[in-house]
Amino acid sequence: MxxxxxxxxxxxxxxxxxxxxxxxxxxxxxxxxxxxxxxxxxxxxxxxxxxxxxxxxxxxxxxxxxxxxxxxxxxxxxxxxxxxxxxxxxxxxxxxxxxxxxxxxxxxxxxxxxxxxxxxxxxxxxxxxxxxxxxxxxxxxxxxxxxxxxxxxxxxxxxxxxKWHGLTDISKRYRQRYVDLIVNPEVRETFRRRALITAGIRRYLDQQGFIEIETPVLQAEAGGADARPFITYHNTLEMELYLRIATELHLKRLIVGGFEKVFEMGRIFRNEGISTRHNPEFTSIEVYQAYADYDDMMALTENLIATVAQEVIGTLEITYQGQSVNLTPPWRQVTMHDIVKEFTGLDFSQFTDLDEAKAAAKAAGLTQIDDCPSLGKLLNEAFEQKVEENLVQPTFVIDYPVEISPLAKPHRSKPGLVERFELFMVGRETANSFSELTDPIDQRQRLEEQAARKAAGDLEAQGVDEDFLLALEHGMPPTGGLGIGIDRLVMLLTDSASIRDVIAFPLLKPEKSDAESPEG
Structure with missing residues (x-):
């Protein structure tokens, strides 16, 4: 009509x-x-x-x-x-x-x-x-x-x-989301599905015996991830504070305190760039289970996502931006070493000399690697440049270099690696998990290495959280931890190309700057 x-x-x-x-x-x-x-x-x-x-x-x-x-x-x-x-x-x-x-x-x-x-x-x-x-x-x-x-x-x-979807109106859709919602029923459906997805995640975890406990957004020491934090100031206490970059360290304190299955779904804040996959304010869920390891977390991850997808979408055979994705468990598991070798021909387990490895990496087409300080960092660079975008079907990439995993437990049988996985779907990371580091001495050493990087000018490196280390010294049981990016999961399950399409009110530059800041 x-x-x-x-x-x-x-x-x-x-x-x-x-x-x-x-x-x-x-x-x-x-x-x-x-x-x-x-x-x-x-x-x-x-x-x-x-x-x-x-x-x-x-x-x-x-x-x-x-x-x-x-x-x-x-x-x-x-x-x-x-x-x-x-x-x-x-x-x-x-x-x-x-x-x-x-x-x-x-x-x-x-x-x-x-x-x-x-x-x-x-x-x-x-x-x-x-x-x-x-x-x-x-x-x-x-x-x-x-x-x-x-x-x-x-x-x-x-x-x-x-007509709301004209070429000149893309940014206006995000600025005036209320109008976008009025005239585009499919946008309302996206946010309705988002609500169903988050409710389904909480329901599944509740059925598995997990409880949700809220942790501070304002923190005296930002930690739990490599990310540049937002900084604020409390006038009465006369102290500098950070908006949290992760919920990890406080949830682990709860495990130390005797809770065995905890999680929190909430907003995370990172002072980083904006792109189709990144918004400085986003939603994640972190889950911690005592007496579990990263193998247990893999099982939890695929069952959780598959259950919620079946409930909300009605099928595990989905399409994302024209690509068919099968969410039916079990999902592929492959080590970072093996998947890098599969796509590049480089077998990093054979390298002992960093310069030799860099020469081979350049011959395989890697760029901007001269500053890589270790074989582990170089391996991760090869993965990010040559592998990540090709992982369309759900894939658990496991066993990461210790250099890029400061909060993960050393691998029980592979020196130089940690027990960690990341889940990749449609070419992007969706989840991250560790067998959590419970040795307070090892943890202190790794955090002090981070603090040294921070002192040297690394804006994403974090300092030493003394209270967290004190908590670890009271004893944390073996623990499996998991983090899932809610926005990226919603993008997948709603076939949304940009993170801005699944965040109701994404952060935007002032309107006069739109022409100068195209979405990446």
């Missing part, structure tokens, strides 16, 4: 001002006529999707006898033909047509003179309205509420655009 021509998106700032002024005049007219253009409440009996489903078999041209419904929503389209009008109404669940007949409305609202004319002349696309009436299916097949009474609930002062 097409919108009437008077509601097309205006061109130019002055036209917007004129439309707003006209709508303000209508607000005053409504008030003078005794209507409240900003009502207090409305009670509906049904929503659009419920009616569409319940009366899907109603034949064309027939009405439902003895049924009156009340429904509210936003006017998305208007067609007026003298004494008859058709409005498109949209609520949270979907759309339904309003069948507006002058005779029926004036009979249903005898105390309101010219009730049909007021509805026809003083409402616009974008207004929110509540109606009551019977149900009928028009001769053209549209299920419709045959309106007998109406209430204007909210008068909209701004017009809605006809």
């Amino acid at each position: 097409a919108a009437d021509h008077s509601q097309r998106e205006p061109q130019g700032h002055s036209t917007l001002d004129e439309i707003r002024a006209t709508r303000l005049e209508k607000v005053e007219q409504l008030k003078q006529l005794g209507f409240n253009p900003y009502a207090y409440r409305w009670e509906s009996t049904h929503q659009a999707a419920t009616l569409q489903e319940k009366y899907a078999d109603l034949p064309n041209g027939e009405s439902v006898e003895g049924v009156e419904v009340a429904i509210a929503g936003r006017i998305m389209a208007r067609r007026v033909f003298g004494k008859l009008a058709f409005f498109g109404l949209q609520d949270e669940t979907g759309s339904i047509q309003l069948y507006l007949d002058k005779k029926a409305i004036e009979a249903g609202m005898p105390d309101t003179e010219k009730a049909f004319d007021h509805l026809k002349n003083l409402t616009d696309v974008g207004d929110i309205i509540g109606v009551r009436g019977g149900l009928r299916r028009t001769d053209k097949g549209e299920l419709s509420v045959a309106v007998t009474t109406y209430t204007i609930l909210t008068k909209s002062l701004q017009p809605l655009p006809d």
